[in-house]
Amino acid sequence: MGMSQCLRCIYVLDFSVQAVLLDESKEQPCALLDGPESLVKVVACNEAARSAGVSIGMTKLQAEVCGVHLRNALQKMRLRLRRYCSIVPMDSRRG
Numbered sequence: 001m002g003m004s005q006c007l008r009c010i011y012v013l014d015f016s017v018q019a020v021l022l023d024e025s026k027e028q029p030c031a032l033l034d035g036p037e038s039l040v041k042v043v044a045c046n047e048a049a050r051s052a053g054v055s056i057g058m059t060k061l062q063a064e065v066c067g068v069h070l071r072n073a074l075q076k077m078r079l080r081l082r083r084y085c086s087i088v089p090m091d092s093r094r095g
Contacts, residue, residue: 029068
């Protein structure tokens with residue numbers, strides 16, 4: 001691989017939410033939660049959830065007030081990604 005090698009990147013809006021909602025309606029407001037049990041926070045949300053008032057970094061309790069569908073879904077996303085890559089970490093504390 002010489003100096004002429006180039007990198008390409010694709011930006012997918014709300015990728016993590018879309019990956020979790022793969023088999024569901026993407027129009028429903030949805031926020032993904034992660035973090036230690038004592039302080040679960042929103043780590044991703046789709047446009048419909050943002051329109052309902054959800055933002056990244058909100059606590060679970062704050063997001064619940066907005067009335068959107070909340071998912072502890074990073075584990076589900078890791079399981080889906082594992083179909084395509086064998087080195088996806090399964091423990092959220094490791095990355």
